[in-house]
Amino acid sequence: MTPTSQRFLSAVALQEIEPTLYDRAFEAKPQYVPWPKAYGGDMVAQALAAAAATADSDRTVHSTHGYFLRPVDIDAPVRYEVEILRDGRAYSARNVRALQHGRVVFASMLSLHTGADSPEFQPGVPEMPAPESLPTSADALAGYDGDAAAYWSHGRSFDMRHVPSPLYVTHDGHRTPHQAVWLRPFDRLDGDARLHQVALAYVCDYTILEPALRVLGLHWSSPGLLTASLDHSMWFHRPVRLDDWLLYAQEAASVGSGRALATGRFFDRDGRLVATVAQEGLVLAP
Numbered sequence: 001m002t003p004t005s006q007r008f009l010s011a012v013a014l015q016e017i018e019p020t021l022y023d024r025a026f027e028a029k030p031q032y033v034p035w036p037k038a039y040g041g042d043m044v045a046q047a048l049a050a051a052a053a054t055a056d057s058d059r060t061v062h063s064t065h066g067y068f069l070r071p072v073d074i075d076a077p078v079r080y081e082v083e084i085l086r087d088g089r090a091y092s093a094r095n096v097r098a099l100q101h102g103r104v105v106f107a108s109m110l111s112l113h114t115g116a117d118s119p120e121f122q123p124g125v126p127e128m129p130a131p132e133s134l135p136t137s138a139d140a141l142a143g144y145d146g147d148a149a150a151y152w153s154h155g156r157s158f159d160m161r162h163v164p165s166p167l168y169v170t171h172d173g174h175r176t177p178h179q180a181v182w183l184r185p186f187d188r189l190d191g192d193a194r195l196h197q198v199a200l201a202y203v204c205d206y207t208i209l210e211p212a213l214r215v216l217g218l219h220w221s222s223p224g225l226l227t228a229s230l231d232h233s234m235w236f237h238r239p240v241r242l243d244d245w246l247l248y249a250q251e252a253a254s255v256g257s258g259r260a261l262a263t264g265r266f267f268d269r270d271g272r273l274v275a276t277v278a279q280e281g282l283v284l285a286p
Contacts, residue, residue, distance in 0.1 A: 007156070008045075011028065011029065011046065012198050014026040020081070021097065024054045026049075027077045030076075035148075037072060038072035038074045040205045040228075042072070043072065047064070047096040047106060048110060048198055052112065054082050055087070056092075060193055062236050063110065063111050064111075066108030067232075076100055076101065080097070080098050083095040090116065091114075128247060131182035136153075138154060140162075141168055148168075158184065159184055159185070160203075163182075171219045176215065177211050181250070184243075193241075200274075205229060208277055208281075209229075212262055226284040227281055227283050229279060231280050234278075244268065246267065248266055249264065249267065260283040
C-alpha cells in the first residue's frame with residue numbers, strides 16, 4: 001500500500017444536497033478503517049468543512065465544540081445539516097447536525113472570525129527530537145501483519161512520528177501522561193486556509209487519547225480495550241498550513257470513571273502555537 005493523502009481529501013469532499021432540517025445541507029462519505037465504526041476525525045472535519053462552506057470567504061473557524069452521539073457506519077454517507085445562527089461584522093456562528101440512517105450521530109457548534117490585529121502571547125514550544133530523526137509508523141510496525149498494521153502504517157493520509165515510541169502494539173513501560181507526535185500529510189496539500197484547518201481538525205483525533213493509554217500502561221492492541229470519543233473541542237489561534245511538520249504536544253489531564261480527558265497543542269516548525277485541542281473519551285479496560 002502506498003502512503004497517500006487521498007483518503008483525507010475524499011473524506012472531506014462534500015456534496016451539497018437539499019436541506020430538510022436547517023438552512024444548508026451537505027453529504028460526505030466516511031473514510032475506510034479496518035473496524036466497523038468510522039474514525040471520529042471524519043465527523044469533526046466534515047462538520048467544520050460544512051460550516052465553513054456557508055460563511056463568507058473572509059472568515060475562518062476559530063472554535064468548534066462537538067459531541068459524538070452514536071457510532072458511524074463506514075459504509076453509508078453522513079448528512080450534515082447546517083443552521084446559520086448569526087453573521088455579524090466579524091463573527092459568524094453555525095450549528096451542525098450530522099445524521100446517518102435517520103439518526104443524529106454528531107452535533108457541533110462552530111464560530112468563525114475575520115481575524116484582527118492585537119497583542120499576542122503563547123506558551124513556549126517544548127523541546128523534542130527532530131521529526132526526521134524518528135521512526136515512521138511503518139518502521140515501528142515492521143514485522144506486523146494484518147489490516148490494522150497496514151492502516152496504521154500507510155492508511156491514515158498523514159505521516160505521524162511519536163515521542164516516546166508509539167502505542168500500536170506495545171507499551172514501553174513508562175507510564176507518563178505526556179507524549180508528542182510530529183505530523184504532516186504524506187502528500188502536499190494545495191488549497192486555501194480553510195482546507196488546512198479542516199486537515200488539522202481531521203488528524204487531531206487519531207492520537208489525542210493516547211496519553212491516557214500511556215499512563216494506564218495500555219496500547220491500542222491491549223486485549224479487551226474499549227475506547228470511543230465522547231466530546232471534542234478545538235481552537236484555532238493562528239493561520240496554519242500543513243506544508244511542513246507540526247508538533248502535537250499532548251497531556252492526559254484526568255482519567256477516571258471510565259473516561260479520560262486529554263489536551264493537545266499544535267506548534268509549527270517556527271514554534272508558533274496554531275491550535276489547541278481538548279477531548280474526553282471513553283477508556284475501558286479489563
